[in-house]
Amino acid sequence: MGVGGGLGLSSYQKILEKYSNATFSTVWEEGVFVQELIVEESV
Numbered sequence: 548m549g550v551g552g553g554l555g556l557s558s559y560q561k562i563l564e565k566y567s568n569a570t571f572s573t574v575w576e577e578g579v580f581v582q583e584l585i586v587e588e589s590v
Contacts (some may be wrong), residue, residue: 559584 548561559582563569568587 556582562586 559571562584563571566586568589570585570587572583574583575581
């Protein structure tokens with residue numbers, strides 16, 4: 548992990564693996580990556 552790096556991507560991937568009702572998007576905005584994680588309620 549580099550300077551200023553974090554655990555966000557690793558945590559994000561673990562959530563996606565664990566929950567089949569999770570979706571995601573990743574975009575590049577104004578010089579930074581923005582990740583959106585949506586977990587739908589299970590019925």
